[in-house]
Amino acid sequence: MTTTYREAIKQAIRDALNRDERVFLMGEDVGRYGGCYAVTKGLLEEFGEARIRDTPLSESAFVGAGIGAAMAGLRPIVEIMTVNFSLLALDQIVNNAATIPHMSGGQFAVPLVIRMATGAGRQLAAQHSHSLEGWYAHIPGLKIVAPATLEDARGMLWSALEDPNPVLIFEQVNLYNMEAELAADAGAVPLCGAAVRRAGRDLSLVTYGASLHKSLVAAQLLATEGIEAEVIDLRSLRPLDDATIMASLARTRRILVVDEGWRSGGISAEICARVAEQGFYDLDAPPARLCGVEVPIPYPKHLEDAAIPQVETIHAAALELVRPSGRST
């Protein structure tokens, strides 16, 4: 059936609530308002206030409550409106959720799931539009996933709840309205392992989230010019699936990482470093990155578009890697 990314997440939440009575959802405006991106609309009526809980506007408090609930045996799903607001809970996430399993010598698991929206493209300006998932991927003790397809949106939540570690799910805001086919019996998918979404021989486009779909369109454009791009959906930013990346590089010998996040110190920097470490002798061109421009995401539409990778810029960067300008073969 055809449905939306938003609906796929809602189904996943509903399924988890039905499947396990320890599961509950909390966050700002998730109940009566139905979620600021309308993901949880209708769940309050269906499951009641005990399991769909509106929280005060205090990320530190409700993320901390989620950690406590997880340690005490519940399976909380905490929604944070956007990744920007998650910084208010940074101490809870980085100092507590990520460390308690280690500092307790494994006595306490933190089976907490935090969902949050990320990314630019909806004219919400700098304080609502950044892509900080690469930051979180720096933290040992967390698992960081970024579902880019309906299957992953539907399937990663349950796997995240089953995982004894805190898992952060990043939902790019432009994906919520994306429509696609989703099998009625779609179920859990593993959290780790990148997916080759398109096979190719001339270069590897390594990306995740909303940039996946832009990269796939760019790959179609490139194909009309005789360039076959392989497109890899990372799916998980921590752990990174080095093997899939290196195997693709061995086939194509050129790599372009496409990432909405800022270039300096970003997840794309980490990927390029691993490519240099593990795939150096396979490289036929320097590893390349196409990242967000290093500015706070602007509000005006044209500037916002210019600040993050787009189909045209991905196409141009790929072309530059395979057929450098002024040096057509």
Place this chain on the structure above:
Amino acid sequence: MSDEETIARLRVILGDIAPDLDVSTIDANADLRNDIGLDSMDFLNFVIAAHKRLRVDVPEADYGKVDSLAKFARYIAAAGAPG
């Protein structure tokens, strides 16, 4: 067959067994072993090839009588081998 003709035919035969030699310029009086550099295997092969192509039998004891193209031609003439 004159000695000259026999020498010419011996040159062709020598060229076959020693293709690395420019047989057309070899002095007919040069010693095939010492001057031209045939080793004992080359020389035996030469004798065998001459036997096949010119129907001349050179016993081992006579090797010293055929150690240049000119001497070989005279040996063939003396043996009365049919050309």
Place this chain on the structure above:
Amino acid sequence: MSDFLMPSLGADMEKGKVVEWLKKPGDPIARGDVVAVVETQKGAFEIEAFEAGILGEILVPVGVEAPVGAVLARIDGPGAAPRPAMAAPAPPRPAIQPVASPPPRPAQIATGRPRISPAAARRAIELGVDTRGLSGSGPGGAIAIADVEAAARKPAAPQPSAPPTGTPGPRRGFDPAAMRQAIATAMARSKREIPHYYLSLPIDMGIASEWLAAENARRDVERRLLPAALLLKAVALALRAVPELNGFWVEGAPRLSPSIHVGWAIALRGGGLMAPAIHDADRLTLDQAMAALRDLTTRARVARVRGSEMMDPTVTVTSLGERGADSVFGVIYPPQLAIVGFGAPRITALPVGDAIRPRPVVQATLAADHRASDGALGSRLLATIDRHLQRPESL
């Protein structure tokens, strides 16, 4: 599928140039088939396949040098579908203007070094392509794989066609200067690394000569034997009794060979020499040994020696033949353990019983690696060779 590799035709060989492919992609290959001719400093050698199959992609075209161990071609398993030699060329690039400006290029640092991608550098080594002077099509003008492969497809220089049989001409792949260099390298290494010891023993060849003369007198000219066949066989049999001198010095220890492959030194008239193997020489009859010597000498003259024959001699024999110097103290061909030499026979006054008699005497010599053996053992080898040569009928 297996790989058809550039073989090592001696310890001093680093690379070789493919000068001829005798099979083309899709051709069936039997084990032992000569697939290609490779030119080294020592001349051209025929390289055989060690596995049966179908010749797949040829990776190193004619005229291109490749290092030892490089994959020259693929051999697909028996019955495998033949594969195309080359990938289909990419369609031409349509004129398309990028909609957006290209992303910033990495800062270019003028190092003065040639810019070549790591993968292209590796490919260049595989294909033996000299990347100096190549123009790069990669980012920043760097040399990319495509540039290396394009260079490899261009033959380096036209090869002179093989002269027809019977007419003089340059030997295929024979470069006297290059061979001189190869000999220089191997012999310098030998004298630098191997502590040689030398022994000599005059051997009375009277009985052997008489036996040979009688034998040849009753044989057709085609079946005549040379003394070389007796010497070859005598050395091979003696090495069976003294196996400590048959093999190699590898990583600080002798590695003896169960097989006796005698490298027979053949002087080339253009200068230089080679010592290809006569395999399992101890198991050949005299007629077989004679045939093997003839075959090898003939092929050495026209540069048709096989790669495998260069690879596996376990000992070397150098015989000066019936004319020339009295004795030869050889230089061991590394990493072998010994070289046996035979001088030209001389009529020498020898005591035979109570009388002095003129006898044909050959000086047999041994140069051996003192790291692996001592003089007493070497003495035994020469004495055993002598004993065999006194009973030619049993060789």
